[in-house]
Amino acid sequence: xxxxxxxxxxxxxxxxxxxxxxxxxxxxxxxxxxxxxxxxxxxxxxxxxxxxxxxxxxxxxxxxxxxxxxxxxxxxxxxxxxxxxxxxxxxxxxxxxxxxxxxxxxxxxxxxxxxxxxxxxxxxxxxxxxxxxxxxxxxxxxxxxxxxxxxxxxxxxxxxxxxxxxxxx
Amino acid sequence: xxxxxxxxxxxxxxxxxxxxxxxxxxxxxxxxxxxxxxxxxxxxxxxxxxxxxxxxxxxxxxxxxxxxxxxxxxxxxxxxxxxxxxxxxxxxxxxxxxxxxxxxxxxxxxxxxxxxxxxxxxxxxxxxxxxxxxxxxxxxxxxxxxxxxxxxxxxxxxxxxxxxxxxxxxxxxxxxxxxxxxxxxxxxxxxxxxxxxxxxxxxxxxxxxxxxxxxxxxxxxxxxxxxxxxxxxxxxxxxxxxxxxxxxxxxxxxxxxxxxxxxxxxxxxxxxxxxxxxxxxxxxxxxxxxxxxxxxxxxxxxxxxxxxxxxxxxxxxxxxxxxxxxxxxxxxxxxxxxxxxxxxxxxxxxxxxxxxxxxxxxxxxxxxxxxxxxxxxxxxxxxxxxxxxxxxxxxxxxxxxxxxxxxxxxxxxxxxxxxx
Numbered sequence: 001x002x003x004x005x006x007x008x009x010x011x012x013x014x015x016x017x018x019x020x021x022x023x024x025x026x027x028x029x030x031x032x033x034x035x036x037x038x039x040x041x042x043x044x045x046x047x048x049x050x051x052x053x054x055x056x057x058x059x060x061x062x063x064x065x066x067x068x069x070x071x072x073x074x075x076x077x078x079x080x081x082x083x084x085x086x087x088x089x090x091x092x093x094x095x096x097x098x099x100x101x102x103x104x105x106x107x108x109x110x111x112x113x114x115x116x117x118x119x120x121x122x123x124x125x126x127x128x129x130x131x132x133x134x135x136x137x138x139x140x141x142x143x144x145x146x147x148x149x150x151x152x153x154x155x156x157x158x159x160x161x162x163x164x165x166x167x168x169x
Numbered sequence: 170x171x172x173x174x175x176x177x178x179x180x181x182x183x184x185x186x187x188x189x190x191x192x193x194x195x196x197x198x199x200x201x202x203x204x205x206x207x208x209x210x211x212x213x214x215x216x217x218x219x220x221x222x223x224x225x226x227x228x229x230x231x232x233x234x235x236x237x238x239x240x241x242x243x244x245x246x247x248x249x250x251x252x253x254x255x256x257x258x259x260x261x262x263x264x265x266x267x268x269x270x271x272x273x274x275x276x277x278x279x280x281x282x283x284x285x286x287x288x289x290x291x292x293x294x295x296x297x298x299x300x301x302x303x304x305x306x307x308x309x310x311x312x313x314x315x316x317x318x319x320x321x322x323x324x325x326x327x328x329x330x331x332x333x334x335x336x337x338x339x340x341x342x343x344x345x346x347x348x349x350x351x352x353x354x355x356x357x358x359x360x361x362x363x364x365x366x367x368x369x370x371x372x373x374x375x376x377x378x379x380x381x382x383x384x385x386x387x388x389x390x391x392x393x394x395x396x397x398x399x400x401x402x403x404x405x406x407x408x409x410x411x412x413x414x415x416x417x418x419x420x421x422x423x424x425x426x427x428x429x430x431x432x433x434x435x436x437x438x439x440x441x442x443x444x445x446x447x448x449x450x451x452x453x454x455x456x457x458x459x460x461x462x463x464x465x466x467x468x469x470x471x472x473x474x475x476x477x478x479x480x481x482x483x484x485x486x487x488x489x490x491x492x493x494x495x496x497x498x499x500x501x502x503x504x505x506x507x508x509x510x511x512x513x514x515x516x517x518x519x520x521x522x523x524x525x526x527x528x529x530x531x532x533x534x535x536x537x538x539x540x541x542x543x544x545x546x547x548x549x550x551x552x553x554x555x556x557x558x559x560x561x562x563x564x565x566x567x568x569x570x571x572x573x574x575x576x577x578x579x580x581x582x583x584x585x586x587x588x589x
Contacts, residue, residue, distance in 0.1 A: 032345075035345050035346070035348055035355075035359065036345050036348065037344060037347075037348055037349050037355075038355070041348070041349045041353075041355070061447050063446060063447065065350035065351065066349055066351030066352070066353045066446055067350060067351045067446070068446060068447050110447075114330075114472060115326070115327040115330040115331065115333075116326040116327060116329075116330040116333075117323065117326065117327065117449040118446075118447065118448060131449075132449060132450075132451050132452070132453075133323075133327065133449060133453050134467060134528060135528060135529060148467075148470055148471075149472075150472050
């Protein structure tokens, strides 16, 4: 083949394969994409939570997009502890000021970034959360301090609609 | 691959066979020449076929009553257990059948490792076997999710999250697998679909597995090539059929013990609690047959490397025919390999135990050593051993030692009886 000059027939072969490949890809894509989140799942994009009953030092867990979200009203000690940590000591350096714009309120996905378990509240070596599955410790800002998890617990997009209501998503 | 041409006796049979040679195939399967020295470790192929058929039949009947919906799955399983006629029996056979399937497949794999059945010319049989084993793990995992209990839900969460370790595209893949932002109804329905599909894929691969086996014929405890048919072989029927049948009966006694006397001993109590996305059970442990790999996953402190190590531990088996450099198949004639073989067996059992224990302290240390040894066995010991080991001379045929020919084989015979 390599010594032969390309013929008209070689061009036809190549063109046929190319059209065939595009055709197969066009058919396969809908079959693959149907597995992605559908319109009804995406429609559940935001949820509003009334947090008026929450006292300092308490946490509530709400479900958002099928995942638990921790909303914690932190005590002054917890805030002080979270803000005094040096960046060098963190596995995934993030300032507490960036994670909790309103220092009293910490809102984050209650999902361990290792393999997705729900960490336990008020547990672990850093007074924050502890994941029972594979032993990840999080601090009072939900930052990973020890264990196999690679990142801090994720802070979702949220806002205070009014003084008592948080809208997540 | 019988050497003689087959012609059906009846006229109708001949008419049919000329158009579709099914009778020729049946004749090949009954006459198939089999080494006459096959021991009971060789009966697990038949036992595994039985396991597959059992899972398909019980699975089909369960699917007539099960409802694949996040709100109804858990209740429908309880409905099967309490209301459906013999539902409890069918479900317990199916659930314990998975464990029995893996028990048999592990014996089957370790038999192959001992007698070198994966070596030339049987590499393709072996690789198809590894693909079947991978599909079995996928089917078992997805089946475990279907009752939608706490272990179902959190097992699914942890295992699917393994894919999030892939750089860049990992999160996207996980969302795609879930069909949402967490394990939920779309995940359940697709797992049900795949759980239904995979056994039939396995069935197809089993046909290829046996087809590939029938080209060179069975390996045997002595591990030498034999002429077929010859005085070293016996026809599959009735000799092997009876032997396989007897072994299957013994196996069914064990099976029945679990189904009737300890149906939940291999499961987890947590799975009788309905799935709750807000609470993770205190100890997430996979089913026993996945524990060694789970231990390997946890013994690596890095998330991505842990996943890579776990997958490598399985995939390394596929290249085993080229990692083992020894031309001698049976461990009977490889005094050193035989010792390393038993160390590997112990190593895998230790890994399994560590997988069930919390990943901390001494447990974690032992799991790490055992993980390192597992890879050392395949990547270093086997390639080097094949080049260095002084093996025992092979007999010329299976018949030779029986007739009192070779002094070496007398030794082999003694060791054989010890293994059995």
